[in-house]
Amino acid sequence: xxxxLIAGYLGSGKTTLIIALSxxxxxxxxxxxILVNDVGVVPVDGAVMQEYGLTVKDIGGGCICCQxxxxxxxxxxxLAANVRxxxxxxEPTGIAVPDAIRQTVALAARKNEVEMGxxxxxxxxxxxxxxLTYDTLKxxxxxxxxxxxxxxxxxxxxxxxxxxxxxxxxVREINPAAEVIGISTITGEGLLSLxxxxxxxxxxx
Amino acid sequence: xxxxxxxNVDRPPIFSGMGNVVKxxxxxxxxxxxxxxxxxxxxxxAAGGMYKEFGFECAVVPFDLxxxxxxxxxxxxxYDEVEGLLYPTVKEKRVTSADDLVIPKxxxxxxxxxxxxxxxxxxxxxxxxxxxxxxxVLGPFTLAGQVKELDRLFEExxxxxxxxxxxxxxxxxxxxxxxxxxQEAGADYFTLREMGGTSDVMSPRxxxxxxxxxxxxxxxxxPRPSILHICGDTNAIIADMAECGADAVSVDHKNCLAExxxxxxxxxxxLGNFDPIKVLxxxxxxxxxxxxxxxxxxxxxxxxxxxxxxxxxxxENMDALMSALIKV
Numbered sequence: 001x002x003x004x005l006i007a008g009y010l011g012s013g014k015t016t017l018i019i020a021l022s023x024x025x026x027x028x029x030x031x032x033x034i035l036v037n038d039v040g041v042v043p044v045d046g047a048v049m050q051e052y053g054l055t056v057k058d059i060g061g062g063c064i065c066c067q068x069x070x071x072x073x074x075x076x077x078x079l080a081a082n083v084r085x086x087x088x089x090x091e092p093t094g095i096a097v098p099d100a101i102r103q104t105v106a107l108a109a110r111k112n113e114v115e116m117g118x119x120x121x122x123x124x125x126x127x128x129x130x131x132l133t134y135d136t137l138k139x140x141x142x143x144x145x146x147x148x149x150x151x152x153x154x155x156x157x158x159x160x161x162x163x164x165x166x167x168x169x170x171v172r173e174i175n176p177a178a179e180v181i182g183i184s185t186i187t188g189e190g191l192l193s194l195x196x197x198x199x200x201x202x203x204x205x
Numbered sequence: 206x207x208x209x210x211x212x213n214v215d216r217p218p219i220f221s222g223m224g225n226v227v228k229x230x231x232x233x234x235x236x237x238x239x240x241x242x243x244x245x246x247x248x249x250x251a252a253g254g255m256y257k258e259f260g261f262e263c264a265v266v267p268f269d270l271x272x273x274x275x276x277x278x279x280x281x282x283x284y285d286e287v288e289g290l291l292y293p294t295v296k297e298k299r300v301t302s303a304d305d306l307v308i309p310k311x312x313x314x315x316x317x318x319x320x321x322x323x324x325x326x327x328x329x330x331x332x333x334x335x336x337x338x339x340x341x342v343l344g345p346f347t348l349a350g351q352v353k354e355l356d357r358l359f360e361e362x363x364x365x366x367x368x369x370x371x372x373x374x375x376x377x378x379x380x381x382x383x384x385x386x387x388q389e390a391g392a393d394y395f396t397l398r399e400m401g402g403t404s405d406v407m408s409p410r411x412x413x414x415x416x417x418x419x420x421x422x423x424x425x426x427x428p429r430p431s432i433l434h435i436c437g438d439t440n441a442i443i444a445d446m447a448e449c450g451a452d453a454v455s456v457d458h459k460n461c462l463a464e465x466x467x468x469x470x471x472x473x474x475x476l477g478n479f480d481p482i483k484v485l486x487x488x489x490x491x492x493x494x495x496x497x498x499x500x501x502x503x504x505x506x507x508x509x510x511x512x513x514x515x516x517x518x519x520x521e522n523m524d525a526l527m528s529a530l531i532k533v
Contacts, residue, residue: 010356010360066481068292068294069482073482077289078287078288078289093355095359097406103483107483136362136363137363139408140406143405
């Protein structure tokens with residue numbers, strides 16, 4: 001069971017990307033489970049879930065504490081025992097710091113055959129200036145980017161090539177080690193490339 | 206209680222001000238976890254069992270983090286249908302701004318507040334004055350995240366902090382009043398849990414300007430002895446936490462206790478900080494004692510977990526926790 005984390009600040013396009021990626025991966029034969037903060041906000045109807053064999057569970061967002069970490073750990077245990085998906089995609093809240101979630105996954109891995117895959121952090125190119133200008137916002141966004149193994153430059157259909165390049169330079173400055181991929185869920189750009197990296201990506205939890 | 210009043214005690218107490226309920230106690234009484242949060246008798250049995258079964262030196266109610274949010278109109282998910290054990294979480298958040306936050310007029314009958322009140326009274330009847338009865342309420346920023354969409358709250362606090370400030374002000378009065386209701390019921394000590402104020406997410410500057418003033422006001426008005434708890438990376442804000450005016454500060458495993466002790470001085474009561482999940486739940490029994498002793502050597506005044514206990518703590522790890530001080 002490979003765990004893939006798709007994080008990123010509010011409005012970066014996490015949910016839309018997760019649905020698009022899940023369809024691609026499920027279409028390739030992988031059994032996919034999605035863990036989100038609130039099932040109610042995932043725009044997937046029952047028919048789509050059935051067609052692609054998706055399992056969607058909520059991990060109960062809200063406050064940041066051990067209870068949420070414990071619930072996530074327990075949910076991973078239950079998925080491993082009852083659903084046995086190939087890939088679990090976790091979408092935390094927009095303010096989550098990926099490293100804390102990776103630590104929880106590492107604890108769940110002690111009991112189950114769990115492998116931490118990529119941590120994909122989305123960076124909204126259409127709001128790059130806002131995200132990296134406000135002092136308090138920049139701090140959080142930088143923390144998230146720092147924890148990424150892949151940085152997804154999202155919504156590239158809304159910006160110019162120069163703006164994409166500027167965003168790319170900005171995120172590379174924060175995390176030079178991560179791979180940077182431009183993504184648009186509208187045009188489909190980058191999706192195949194990203195989906196191709198998920199099954200093979202194995203990163204120490 | 207002597208300990209929290211700053212009086213001399215023969216050894217550091219082993220207790221908590223946060224959620225602590227474990228499966229061996231639930232199983233002994235045949236209590237289903239999802240039901241324990243809504244039934245005062247079950248709640249009291251589960252909380253009192255920590256002392257009766259293990260000698261854990263407190264009884265704390267409630268166990269989850271949704272009591273105040275539910276009293277304010279949020280809908281909860283208790284996971285009744287889930288096999289196994291999950292903490293309740295908030296299912297629906299209805300607040301968008303301070304203006305549409307409705308504070309219930311009769312707190313004693315709002316949401317599950319009466320469940321906690323009855324559980325405190327039942328604990329007092331059952332345990333007398335042998336064991337300190339603790340309770341907790343969420344801090345204003347954390348509670349705001351339980352009644353308003355978390356992402357929206359953070360975005361607003363970054364970009365329009367004055368709007369968030371109004372919400373926190375309204376919640377602060379409510380928090381003090383809930384504490385007073387619990388005090389009337391007989392609770393002995395009171396923990397204000399502001400997990401959302403952690404420097405993991407909020408900058409120390411935002412904590413100081415946005416959250417600290419409200420914590421200070423609450424701690425000045427709420428019952429005592431009082432404890433202020435914040436999870437995560439707290440070293441950068443520990444001096445501000447202490448200035449908020451609680452009788453003790455509580456931190457988790459991410460805090461460097463030695464640095465905290467150095468900053469706050471020898472007289473401060475510092476509580477924490479062994480990891481209740483990595484050490485107590487997932488760790489080996491042989492590693493529990495050393496982790497506890499590390500906390501004490503680092504500067505903690507009591508054996509106190511850094512957060513809620515995860516209920517599936519193995520019995521041998523609880524036993525190891527309770528015997529840790531034999532080596533002191």
